[in-house]
Amino acid sequence: NAGVTQTPKFQVLKTGQSMTLQCAQDMNHNSMYWYRQDPGMGLRLIYYSASEGTTDKGEVPNGYNVSRLNKREFSLRLESAAPSQTSVYFCASSEFSVWDYGNTIYFGEGSWLTVV
Amino acid sequence: QKEVEQNSGPLSVPEGAIASLNCTYSDRGSQSFFWYRQYSGKSPELIMFIYSNGDKEDGRFTAQLNKASQYVSLLIRDSQPSDSATYLCAVSVNYGGSQGNLIFGKGTKLSVKP
Numbered sequence: 001n002a003g004v005t006q007t008p009k010f011q012v013l014k015t016g017q018s019m020t021l022q023c024a025q026d027m028n029h030n031s032m033y034w035y036r037q038d039p040g041m042g043l044r045l046i047y048y049s050a051s052e053g054t055t056d057k058g059e060v061p062n063g064y065n066v067s068r069l070n071k072r073e074f075s076l077r078l079e080s081a082a083p084s085q086t087s088v089y090f091c092a093s094s095e096f097s098v099w100d101y102g103n104t105i106y107f108g109e110g111s112w113l114t115v116v
Numbered sequence: 117q118k119e120v121e122q123n124s125g126p127l128s129v130p131e132g133a134i135a136s137l138n139c140t141y142s143d144r145g146s147q148s149f150f151w152y153r154q155y156s157g158k159s160p161e162l163i164m165f166i167y168s169n170g171d172k173e174d175g176r177f178t179a180q181l182n183k184a185s186q187y188v189s190l191l192i193r194d195s196q197p198s199d200s201a202t203y204l205c206a207v208s209v210n211y212g213g214s215q216g217n218l219i220f221g222k223g224t225k226l227s228v229k230p
Binding site: 045109 | 148150158159160161162165204206216217218219220221222223
C-alpha cells in the first residue's frame, strides 16, 4: 500500500519555467491537498480538493494552479516559476473533511523544488 | 488571520524524562486538533488527534485540550532519543470554501539526550 505518492522528488527550475507536480493516492480518499513548507514558516495550504471535480484556494494560492484529474490524482502546476516558490511541497489526502471526527490528513513524502 | 502558535525550541530533555509541548490557536470555531511528528527531511506523520476537552492517552503520548483557553499540549513520557524530531500542532479551520482544513504551527524541535 503506497499511500500518497508524489513525483518528482527533486526538481531544479529556472525562473519563468513551468512544471507540474503529480500526486496520487491509493486509499480511496475523497479529499486531497497541496501544502508547501518553508523554514520558519511551517506548513501552509496552497489548494485543496474536497472531492472529485472541486478545488478551492487555501492560504497561499497565488502563482499556482491545480487539477483534480480523478479521485486518485491531484496535480499542482507552477505556470511561471519564481525563486519565492523554492520550497518543499507536500501532497496529502483524507477520507473526508477534517471537520468530520475521525478523519485526518496523511502526507506524501514531499517534493523538493528549487527555482534559480 | 487564523493562527497556531508553538514555541520553536529547541526543547532539550534527558532520556526517560517527560517532554511537554504546547500549542495555542486563535480560531474559537476549531473542532479538531492534531499532533504530527516530522523527522528531518521526512514528511509529517500523525501521532494523535483530540476533539474533546480533557486528556487523551495513547501509549507514551498524552494529548490535552482546553478549548476555553484555546490551548493544546502533548506530553511524551519516558522520552527516547528516537523521539527527537519536530512536533507540529495542527488545528481545523474553515477558509470559507467547501470544507474545513488544517492549519499548522511552525513546530517545536525536541531533542532527547541519551
